[in-house]
Amino acid sequence: MKHASSAAPGLIGVARNVFAALGTTGRVIAGLAAAVLAATPFGAWNAVANDAMALTADTPVDVGPYTVTIEKVVSAKALGDVRALDPEDRLLIVVAQVTNTSDRPANAQQLTDIVPAPVGGGVVDTGGMPVPDSAGPGERPAPDRYNIADAGELDVINPGVTYRVALVWNQAGDARPAEVRVDLAGLTWIEEGFAGLDDEYWLPADEVTHSGMFDVEPPRSEAATGPDA
Amino acid sequence: MLLAPAAIGAATWFVTQVPQDTAVDAPFEIGGAVGETVHLGYADLVVTDVRVAEQIAGDGVAQAGGVFVVVDAVWQASDRTIAVGGAELVDSRERVHAATDRSGCATATTAVPAYRQRISYCFDVPPDALDGAQLRLGRGGDGEEGAFQRRDAVAVVGLGLGLDRVPGEEAGADAAPIEVHGPAPVVRTGTDGQEDA
Amino acid sequence: MSAVTGGHERGWWRRNGVWLAVLPLAIAAAAVSWSFRLVNLWWPTELVHEADSAGAGGTAHYAGEYYDLGFDDPSLANTWVTREVDVQVLAVRPVEGLPRSVTAEIDSVPDGSAAWRIDLELAAAPGTALGSCQVMLVSSDGTRYGEGGATNDPLGQGNPCVPEDAPDALAPDAGTWQTSTVLLTRAGDTPEEVWFSFGSPDYVTLAVP
Numbered sequence: 198m199k200h201a202s203s204a205a206p207g208l209i210g211v212a213r214n215v216f217a218a219l220g221t222t223g224r225v226i227a228g229l230a231a232a233v234l235a236a237t238p239f240g241a242w243n244a245v246a247n248d249a250m251a252l253t254a255d256t257p258v259d260v261g262p263y264t265v266t267i268e269k270v271v272s273a274k275a276l277g278d279v280r281a282l283d284p285e286d287r288l289l290i291v292v293a294q295v296t297n298t299s300d301r302p303a304n305a306q307q308l309t310d311i312v313p314a315p316v317g318g319g320v321v322d323t324g325g326m327p328v329p330d331s332a333g334p335g336e337r338p339a340p341d342r343y344n345i346a347d348a349g350e351l352d353v354i355n356p357g358v359t360y361r362v363a364l365v366w367n368q369a370g371d372a373r374p375a376e377v378r379v380d381l382a383g384l385t386w387i388e389e390g391f392a393g394l395d396d397e398y399w400l401p402a403d404e405v406t407h408s409g410m411f412d413v414e415p416p417r418s419e420a421a422t423g424p425d426a
Numbered sequence: 427m428l429l430a431p432a433a434i435g436a437a438t439w440f441v442t443q444v445p446q447d448t449a450v451d452a453p454f455e456i457g458g459a460v461g462e463t464v465h466l467g468y469a470d471l472v473v474t475d476v477r478v479a480e481q482i483a484g485d486g487v488a489q490a491g492g493v494f495v496v497v498d499a500v501w502q503a504s505d506r507t508i509a510v511g512g513a514e515l516v517d518s519r520e521r522v523h524a525a526t527d528r529s530g531c532a533t534a535t536t537a538v539p540a541y542r543q544r545i546s547y548c549f550d551v552p553p554d555a556l557d558g559a560q561l562r563l564g565r566g567g568d569g570e571e572g573a574f575q576r577r578d579a580v581a582v583v584g585l586g587l588g589l590d591r592v593p594g595e596e597a598g599a600d601a602a603p604i605e606v607h608g609p610a611p612v613v614r615t616g617t618d619g620q621e622d623a
Numbered sequence: 624m625s626a627v628t629g630g631h632e633r634g635w636w637r638r639n640g641v642w643l644a645v646l647p648l649a650i651a652a653a654a655v656s657w658s659f660r661l662v663n664l665w666w667p668t669e670l671v672h673e674a675d676s677a678g679a680g681g682t683a684h685y686a687g688e689y690y691d692l693g694f695d696d697p698s699l700a701n702t703w704v705t706r707e708v709d710v711q712v713l714a715v716r717p718v719e720g721l722p723r724s725v726t727a728e729i730d731s732v733p734d735g736s737a738a739w740r741i742d743l744e745l746a747a748a749p750g751t752a753l754g755s756c757q758v759m760l761v762s763s764d765g766t767r768y769g770e771g772g773a774t775n776d777p778l779g780q781g782n783p784c785v786p787e788d789a790p791d792a793l794a795p796d797a798g799t800w801q802t803s804t805v806l807l808t809r810a811g812d813t814p815e816e817v818w819f820s821f822g823s824p825d826y827v828t829l830a831v832p
Contacts, residue, residue, distance in 0.1 A: 302524035346489035357552035507770040540807035
């Protein structure tokens with residue numbers, strides 16, 4: 198601080214004196230720090246976008262109370278008795294295995310939050326409108342869900358029980374994608390809700406945590422009859 | 427003069443030491459066994475039968491992800507109409523399993539004083555949950571923490587199941603699908619495994 | 624309580640007089656702040672307000688407010704309406720057979736139960752909404768039979784307040800009409816009162832003639 202004797206008054210003076218006292222390396226570091234600080238209002242500290250982890254077939258992923266394994270993606274005219282709302286349309290089916298690894302029962306409805314509609318597969322909503330590829334996980338249409346073993350619906354998934362499920366969306370009749378992007382969206386554990394009114398539940402985070410490209414398989418036969426087409 | 431603050435301080439300390447969910451808010455547990463009448467104050471409950479199978483048949487056939495435990499129970503309310511739900515199966519590892527309404531099963535019904543109401547609760551649980559499994563049943567709904575249920579009596583009924591009841595094992599569960607029916611009044615005593623009149 | 628510390632000091636009661644005076648007010652304030660539970664949770668979900676009562680053969684006047692959604696009369700939509708109905712119990716007697724209904728869950732009286740037929744005479748302004756009407760039998764120990772009305776009737780009877788062939792749940796043009804309904808009780812339990820209600824909290828009590 199040998200130049201400190203010529204101190205200018207005020208904060209600016211202090212800053213000038215400190216800057217003058219720094220060596221070249223110090224000035225470079227201080228300059229960079231100042232630049233990052235100046236960029237703060239423009240999102241310099243935001244998490245890096247698109248940090249979703251890779252999702253591949255037959256690899257188990259932990260999401261909320263579940264372990265989810267995406268098996269395959271199938272496009273078919275029908276799945277057993279299930280058909281698209283519009284007879285011109287098809288069904289886009291994600292086949293997955295789910296296990297509840299927690300010690301409390303889980304609501305199977307949450308699978309529709311965990312597996313948003315695949316992107317790039319021509320999924321249409323219940324009104325027949327195409328879903329834009331940019332739609333966030335919470336904005337995409339929810340699928341119908343079936344237990345493949347009995348073609349029935351699932352309501353509750355108890356701890357330690359594994360099901361093979363089919364998640365079914367309506368797909369535009371002329372869509373013939375070779376591959377689609379399948380996302381998994383996370384759930385956030387709410388230990389204590391607002392004012393303690395609603396505690397201990399999994400809240401959809403609507404944030405993609407895993408993402409991967411899957412080939413779209415044709416059904417075993419186009420006139421599929423079984424739920425395991 | 428120090429006694430009053432000391433008493434208040436001691437009481438406050440005591441309350442903060444007691445876990446809120448397991449002691450302060452906890453229901454009153456009343457134990458029972460299959461075939462016994464459990465007197466809950468607001469109702470009498472008898473678990474009449476416990477069956478295990480891989481499939482249940484009611485409104486269509488449902489296939490278990492683990493195994494189905496079907497618990498047949500009969501309710502009779504004491505002095506007014508009450509909603510009874512909140513059926514839970516708790517295994518020896520303290521995992522909680524909820525009842526399903528797949529096929530013809532029900533998760534809740536209404537109990538009245540005039541007659542006995544029969545209901546079949548179905549649980550799809552992993553086979554290792556059978557050993558030492560207990561049924562927890564009470565008024566209210568939506569699990570034991572549900573509305574109107576906590577701080578009231580809850581029946582805890584040992585189901586007497588062992589690993590020998592797992593389908594495919596030696597003694598095996600029922601090979602055929604278990605037939606289940608929706609809740610309904612019991613008309614004839616004795617036709618429903620009912621031993622308590 | 625510390626023992627006597629000397630005659631010259633003021634007593635405990637005097638030193639704490641202000642706080643003792645405030646205590647009842649504090650308890651009252653706590654009760655008032657808690658009372659929302661009474662108003663919001665207990666009052667609308669329990670039959671707690673006896674609007675009227677009548678002796679054997681007498682007529683009770685039911686008057687209770689309900690929030691109308693305008694299904695029957697669109698001009699009443701989203702308003703509070705006071706419903707007034709006069710009730711008279713003509714007879715309560717045990718019966719062997721049950722009424723026939725395609726929606727009945729049972730076709731005979733369950734073991735351990737008894738069936739009673741209740742005949743009523745009702746009077747109300749034509750067009751009075753009679754939905755969710757409940758007729759209950761109450762025994763001497765306070766046991767209520769038939770709570771919940773048609774929504775919880777294993778005999779599959781319709782609304783117990785409207786004549787059998789009525790097209791809707793509204794008071795008929797005649798202004799006075801008779802109905803009958805069958806309720807189950809525990810065998811050996813003799814009903815002493817008939818309760819008449821359209822849901823919580825209001826009801827009227829009529830002695831069994």
